[in-house]
Amino acid sequence: MQTILINQEILAQGFLMTLALTLAVIVAATAVAVLLAAGMLSRSVWLQWPSRILVEVMRDIPLFVTIMMVYFVAPAVGIGLNPFGATVVGLGAWGGANGAIIIRAGINAIPRGQFDASAALGLHPLKAMRFVILPQALRPILPPYLGLVTQLVQGTSIGALIGVRELLKTAQIVIERTTIMDGGLSPFTLYGVVLVIYFLICSALSFASGRLEIGLGRHERAQADKPSLARLSQVPRG
Amino acid sequence: MIDGFDWAYLYDTLPALLRGLRTTLIVSVIAILLSLAIGAIGAVMRLSGRPFLVWPARGYVAFIRNTPLLVQLFFIFYGLPVIGVRLSAFWSGVVCLSIWGGCYHLESFRAGYVGVSQGTRDAARALGLKAWQYALLVALPIALRTAVPSMANTSIAMLKNSSYLQAIGLAELTFVAIDRNSLEFRTIELFAAICIFYLVLVLAMSAGATKLESYLQRPFLAR
Numbered sequence: 001m002q003t004i005l006i007n008q009e010i011l012a013q014g015f016l017m018t019l020a021l022t023l024a025v026i027v028a029a030t031a032v033a034v035l036l037a038a039g040m041l042s043r044s045v046w047l048q049w050p051s052r053i054l055v056e057v058m059r060d061i062p063l064f065v066t067i068m069m070v071y072f073v074a075p076a077v078g079i080g081l082n083p084f085g086a087t088v089v090g091l092g093a094w095g096g097a098n099g100a101i102i103i104r105a106g107i108n109a110i111p112r113g114q115f116d117a118s119a120a121l122g123l124h125p126l127k128a129m130r131f132v133i134l135p136q137a138l139r140p141i142l143p144p145y146l147g148l149v150t151q152l153v154q155g156t157s158i159g160a161l162i163g164v165r166e167l168l169k170t171a172q173i174v175i176e177r178t179t180i181m182d183g184g185l186s187p188f189t190l191y192g193v194v195l196v197i198y199f200l201i202c203s204a205l206s207f208a209s210g211r212l213e214i215g216l217g218r219h220e221r222a223q224a225d226k227p228s229l230a231r232l233s234q235v236p237r238g
Numbered sequence: 239m240i241d242g243f244d245w246a247y248l249y250d251t252l253p254a255l256l257r258g259l260r261t262t263l264i265v266s267v268i269a270i271l272l273s274l275a276i277g278a279i280g281a282v283m284r285l286s287g288r289p290f291l292v293w294p295a296r297g298y299v300a301f302i303r304n305t306p307l308l309v310q311l312f313f314i315f316y317g318l319p320v321i322g323v324r325l326s327a328f329w330s331g332v333v334c335l336s337i338w339g340g341c342y343h344l345e346s347f348r349a350g351y352v353g354v355s356q357g358t359r360d361a362a363r364a365l366g367l368k369a370w371q372y373a374l375l376v377a378l379p380i381a382l383r384t385a386v387p388s389m390a391n392t393s394i395a396m397l398k399n400s401s402y403l404q405a406i407g408l409a410e411l412t413f414v415a416i417d418r419n420s421l422e423f424r425t426i427e428l429f430a431a432i433c434i435f436y437l438v439l440v441l442a443m444s445a446g447a448t449k450l451e452s453y454l455q456r457p458f459l460a461r
Contacts, residue, residue: 061436062398065432068416069433073426188321191312192313199305206303
């Protein structure tokens with residue numbers, strides 16, 4: 001405990017870095033997800049197939065490998081990326097592919113009639129999307145999307161391995177500094193504390209996701225006992 | 239740095255990569271089997287209705303789901319020796335992956351079991367089946383049908399997540415690639431190779447899962 005109090009400043013910096021990394025990753029992943037979902041839903045074969053293949057490949061390659069690959073391959077092809085950038089790109093690509101699946105499923109859940117009706121009313125496709133489809137599609141999209149955000153928060157810990165000074169990395173630095181004077185107790189306490197911090201952040205998000213699902217699905221109460229399985233299979237896990 | 243894709247290099251490194259692949263497969267298979275056992279035991283606890291069994295199971299699921307696998311791994315590999323539990327990199331990896339996957343299997347088992355209709359339960363009681371007979375002979379086969387797709391997803395995710403074990407120095411596929419890369423700088427060749435290995439493994443597992451699903455969907459007599 002002493003170790004943590006003495007080193008609270010550096011750990012707090014690590015925590016802030018984790019938050020900054022998470023925010024950057026959410027922005028990147030959402031941008032990628034919207035583009036890929038648009039591609040997959042497009043009627044043009046030239047947009048549809050490349051986005052489908054891209055999504056499938058990025059979901060099948062382990063997240064860990066993706067981040068390492070971005071970190072090592074970028075300099076090899078002449079792109080300068082610092083560890084922070086590499087983590088954002090790798091995690092953003094992975095999150096984007098998984099987010100695209102969630103968005104596509106949400107939009108596909110809207111009955112065809114809604115699209116036809118908007119077209120019949122003479123709404124421009126973009127306007128139809130904005131005022132008719134999206135407000136309804138957010139209901140199936142948001143809860144699993146928050147689940148994805150939980151995964152992104154957890155994924156930022158991989159940044160520690162390529163040198164981003166986020167929470168896990170700062171804990172490692174403190175462990176290296178203090179192992180001897182602590183009698184070797186520090187790995188247990190410090191990794192334990194890091195686990196608890198991640199647990200608090202992510203369970204708050206999971207709780208919000210659950211509430212949102214109940215809140216948004218009010219008129220579908222009849223099927224309220226089923227969505228947990230549907231949600232589990234939609235949230236990506238690695 | 240780009241000087242053409244070096245096939246000859248890849249050919250020379252293939253034996254090392256295949257050794258890594260073997261470790262990846264061994265770790266994943268052991269971990270998947272263990273995690274299924276953990277999931278089954280956990281689901282029984284979770285469904286038992288006794289608070290002193292239900293709450294540990296719930297806590298376990300919540301904790302594992304809401305913490306990063308990498309930190310769990312470091313805690314097991316570097317943290318546990320402090321309190322006298324010393325595991326090799328291999329067994330740390332197996333234990334960590336099984337605990338991680340077990341929590342998702344638990345939820346799939348549970349969701350499948352809860353999904354068995356009330357009518358089926360009533361019918362079993364009307365026929366005079368005991369509680370354990372209903373659970374094992376009636377509910378379980380039906381529950382498995384719903385649970386298999388998400389259990390397959392979890393198992394695939396475990397195979398992919400075995401790449402995290404690079405971080406504790408287990409010589410699996412990703413470790414071999416990163417290790418060779420730091421010596422020989424053949425970045426593109428090495429990562430292309432392991433990506434293809436992972437893609438093939440994942441696609442093969444998904445295909446297997448689809449087969450298994452359609453097999454389970456058929457009624458017993460038609461098998």
